[in-house]
Amino acid sequence: MAQPFLAPGIAWALVVIFSVLWIALGVSWGRKGKGDADDYMLAGRNIGLALSTATLMASWVTGNTTLLAPEFGYRNGLWGMFSYALAGLGLILFAPLALRIKQLMPAGRTSGDFFRLRYGRAAWWVFMVITAIYTLGFLMTQAMGAGILLEALSGFDYRLGMVVVIGVSTIYTLYGGMRAVVGTDFIQSLLIMVLLVVVAVLAFRQFPAPEVHRELVASHPGRLNLLLPAGLLIAWNSALFSMGEVFHNNIWWSRVFASRPSVVFRSFVFGGLAWMTVPVVTGSIGLVALAQAIELPQVNMVFPVVASQLLGAGGAAMVFVVVFASLTSTLDSLLASTADLVAEDVVFKLLNPQLSDAELKRATRLVVIGLGVVTLALSWPRLDSLASVLFFTGALVASTIWPVAYGLYWRSANRVAAIAAMVAGSVCGLLAYTLIAPYCAALISAAVSALVMAVGTQLWPESFSWHILKEG
Amino acid sequence: MLAMTWIAGSTLFELVVVGSLVGLILAVLALLLIWWIEWRRGRIW
Numbered sequence: 358m359a360q361p362f363l364a365p366g367i368a369w370a371l372v373v374i375f376s377v378l379w380i381a382l383g384v385s386w387g388r389k390g391k392g393d394a395d396d397y398m399l400a401g402r403n404i405g406l407a408l409s410t411a412t413l414m415a416s417w418v419t420g421n422t423t424l425l426a427p428e429f430g431y432r433n434g435l436w437g438m439f440s441y442a443l444a445g446l447g448l449i450l451f452a453p454l455a456l457r458i459k460q461l462m463p464a465g466r467t468s469g470d471f472f473r474l475r476y477g478r479a480a481w482w483v484f485m486v487i488t489a490i491y492t493l494g495f496l497m498t499q500a501m502g503a504g505i506l507l508e509a510l511s512g513f514d515y516r517l518g519m520v521v522v523i524g525v526s527t528i529y530t531l532y533g534g535m536r537a538v539v540g541t542d543f544i545q546s547l548l549i550m551v552l553l554v555v556v557a558v559l560a561f562r563q564f565p566a567p568e569v570h571r572e573l574v575a576s577h578p579g580r581l582n583l584l585l586p587a588g589l590l591i592a593w594n595s596a597l598f599s600m601g602e603v604f605h606n607n608i609w610w611s612r613v614f615a616s617r618p619s620v621v622f623r624s625f626v627f628g629g630l631a632w633m634t635v636p637v638v639t640g641s642i643g644l645v646a647l648a649q650a651i652e653l654p655q656v657n658m659v660f661p662v663v664a665s666q667l668l669g670a671g672g673a674a675m676v677f678v679v680v681f682a683s684l685t686s687t688l689d690s691l692l693a694s695t696a697d698l699v700a701e702d703v704v705f706k707l708l709n710p711q712l713s714d715a716e717l718k719r720a721t722r723l724v725v726i727g728l729g730v731v732t733l734a735l736s737w738p739r740l741d742s743l744a745s746v747l748f749f750t751g752a753l754v755a756s757t758i759w760p761v762a763y764g765l766y767w768r769s770a771n772r773v774a775a776i777a778a779m780v781a782g783s784v785c786g787l788l789a790y791t792l793i794a795p796y797c798a799a800l801i802s803a804a805v806s807a808l809v810m811a812v813g814t815q816l817w818p819e820s821f822s823w824h825i826l827k828e829g
Numbered sequence: 830m831l832a833m834t835w836i837a838g839s840t841l842f843e844l845v846v847v848g849s850l851v852g853l854i855l856a857v858l859a860l861l862l863i864w865w866i867e868w869r870r871g872r873i874w
Binding site for chain 2: 389390400401403404405406407408410411414435438536543546547550551553554557558561566567569570571573574578581582583584586617627630631633634635637638641
């Protein structure tokens with residue numbers, strides 16, 4: 358195994374400090390509020406602009422954003438950074454829809470509520486299959502990423518690192534619910550942003566941007582080419598993939614329901630814009646490594662390598678904290694919002710509509726534990742290639758963009774067309790993934806889904822009553 | 830096939846690097862300012 362960047366003693370100290378901090382704060386914030394199911398699942402539905410924006414930022418900054426984006430910069434140059442940054446469009450373009458959701462579904466709890474009430478139970482099943490595949494893949498990549506990254510950064514055993522990150526996220530989500538998630542996300546997002554700024558400023562003080570540019574022009578001019586055709590295609594696919602992720606997944610819908618109506622629109626726009634700077638900053642670190650011909654044991658380790666080579670043990674410690682905060686802030690959001698979805702849509706609305714408020718809260722807590730255990734079990738065997746496999750879910754999630762958008766704005770949106778759009782979009786996207794290229798999957802899926810939704814609604818218009826969504 | 834090329838100049842490259850850093854710093858400051866205003870008004874949660 359390659360030499361870790363950080364001494365295990367320092368790594369353990371950081372893990373203990375931040376684990377205790379997250380759990381203590383999470384449990385403490387969880388005691389606020391009325392203590393009913395709505396409070397546990399949606400933090401009292403009244404969070405302000407600061408927490409709402411920060412939780413969007415923190416949830417969208419995954420382990421990949423801090424480690425894969427520098428690799429994109431290193432491998433593909435400016436277009437690699439820009440294409441990764443375009444994933445922030447998913448949040449920005451969801452802003453008007455978020456406001457519409459808040460107006461149409463003041464009592465809603467999940468994205469599943471929307472599909473069931475707007476398009477019926479059959480469409481809900483299709484949506485649940487898509488979101489289950491995507492969410493499990495997302496949970497597993499974060500869990501495996503935790504094990505792999507902590508091993509590379511600090512020499513922790515793969516399974517130990519995974520158990521620590523999942524264990525800590527599960528404990529404070531279990532005790533504090535959405536309040537714990539949103540509160541810790543605020544601190545985690547600030548930590549991530551501040552430490553990234555420090556690492557980048559110190560790196561560019563040692564190797565100023567003009568010097569990096571001069572070296573790139575001399576040795577890797579292709580990385581500075583702004584007319585890279587593949588770059589344009591990857592960028593559009595990245596934007597559509599992120600739209601599919603945000604438009605359908607309950608992580609983002611739960612933030613809409615949890616936020617105060619007056620801040621919903623602004624938090625998605627501000628969160629998306631702020632997030633877009635992160636892959637560009639981390640991607641530019643990849644270009645520093647390339648320009649300085651820094652030797653890399655693995656290309657996805659470019660960020661920790663640059664930080665530790667340029668800034669010593671302090672740099673490695675900062676990267677460790679950034680990665681730990683990124684992983685826990687994404688995992689807690691996934692656990693909380695997926696538990697909300699399973700408890701509300703499956704346990705309550707499908708299996709036992711007579712459930713009391715206290716029983717619903719207990720069910721949500723049990724699902725949080727269950728998800729933590731399932732994630733651990735599925736991620737126990739290490740699969741290094743899983744991150745690339747996750748990209749195939751782009752074909753699935755991009756097929757939900759138009760059914761969601763049509764369903765929120767067009768009274769005439771046809772429910773059979775919504776089902777056909779999701780199925781046809783997913784199938785064609787998967788075919789494109791296999792037969793053409795992975796970065797075409799989301800593009801083809803969204804295009805086919807749009808066509809089916811538009812034609813179906815035009816030929817067989819329905820007349821939906823918006824007040825049905827208020828029941829959510 | 831004619832390969833399309835437009836190499837980003839030094840100024841544009843610096844603009845990308847400095848711009849993203851300034852954006853990130855402004856995001857931190859804005860987030861803290863909003864939090865402080867909401868905290869004073871008791872409107873955090």
